[in-house]
Amino acid sequence: MPGAVRREDVPAPRGPQRVLVVTAVAPERDAVRAGLAAEAGTEVEVRAPGVGPAAAAAGTATALALAGSEGRPFTLVVSAGIGGGFAAAGARPGDLVVADRIVAADLGSQTPGTATGFTSVAELGFGTAEHRTDPALVRAVAGAVGARTGPVLTVSTTTGTAERADELSARHPGAVAEGMEGFGVAEAAAGHGVPVLEIRAVSNPVGPRDRSAWRIAEALDALTAAMGPLIRSSAGAPPWT
Numbered sequence: 001m002p003g004a005v006r007r008e009d010v011p012a013p014r015g016p017q018r019v020l021v022v023t024a025v026a027p028e029r030d031a032v033r034a035g036l037a038a039e040a041g042t043e044v045e046v047r048a049p050g051v052g053p054a055a056a057a058a059g060t061a062t063a064l065a066l067a068g069s070e071g072r073p074f075t076l077v078v079s080a081g082i083g084g085g086f087a088a089a090g091a092r093p094g095d096l097v098v099a100d101r102i103v104a105a106d107l108g109s110q111t112p113g114t115a116t117g118f119t120s121v122a123e124l125g126f127g128t129a130e131h132r133t134d135p136a137l138v139r140a141v142a143g144a145v146g147a148r149t150g151p152v153l154t155v156s157t158t159t160g161t162a163e164r165a166d167e168l169s170a171r172h173p174g175a176v177a178e179g180m181e182g183f184g185v186a187e188a189a190a191g192h193g194v195p196v197l198e199i200r201a202v203s204n205p206v207g208p209r210d211r212s213a214w215r216i217a218e219a220l221d222a223l224t225a226a227m228g229p230l231i232r233s234s235a236g237a238p239p240w241t
């Protein structure tokens with residue numbers, strides 16, 4: 001169209017970076033804060049509104065609305081925490097993963113008689129069951145922190161059997177990890193037009209429940225180590241808004 005201004009011709013606003021990091025629980029929040037202690041030049045706020053997608057969405061939306069109303073909007077939202085890793089994708093305790101898609105893996109309907117026995121809300125025609133993260137941003141951050149990338153699943157019930165792990169892997173090929181908050185954080189970020197990332201430090205394999213095998217301290221250390229590189233690499237990535 002003659003005279004039209006193309007989106008790529010408009011310089012993206014590059015004001016100060018303000019990042020909201022959302023974890024589930026206090027030990028994750030403290031691990032994130034420990035990794036940010038030496039960061040300068042970026043304002044980062046860390047909140048831990050609770051476990052599960054509903055608490056995550058409510059806490060994230062509240063923080064975004066408050067910041068916006070005070071004229072200091074966030075430029076990036078990060079869902080961060082420990083999580084279960086899919087062994088089939090090579091995600092082992094202590095590893096880091098960054099989501100290329102944030103998927104609500106159990107938001108839908110059981111549908112006996114279909115190929116997978118499950119129909120997502122998107123397939124049912126009720127909104128979305130996943131959020132895509134910006135590929136350039138994901139590449140930059142995953143490279144900087146040394147993470148694998150792939151779909152990260154959000155579940156309301158943690159996986160506790162090999163059968164369920166296989167079912168999720170089959171339904172979401174390439175899934176690297178599961179957690180309980182990412183999709184809630186992403187829904188709130190999307191509602192406010194702010195880009196989102198999800199990073200998980202693997203504390204346990206997705207599969208048969210064995211709480212004694214969780215490597216929580218190792219995962220929290222990995223999360224701490226990732227935060228500085230995450231913040232620096234997200235500030236240096238190409239404009240994504």
Ligand SMILES: O=C(O)c1cccc(C(=O)CC[C@H]2O[C@@H](n3cnc4c(=O)[nH]cnc43)[C@H](O)[C@@H]2O)c1
Nearest residue numbers: 024027028051052082083084158159178179180181
């Ligand atoms: O007991 C502790 O010291 C402790 C310290 C930090 C975090 C916890 C949690 O229990 C966090 C719960 C949080 O972790 C995610 N998570 C971890 N593993 C899985 C999994 O296999 N499947 C799904 N979610 C997982 C989840 O996001 C929870 O919110 C305890």
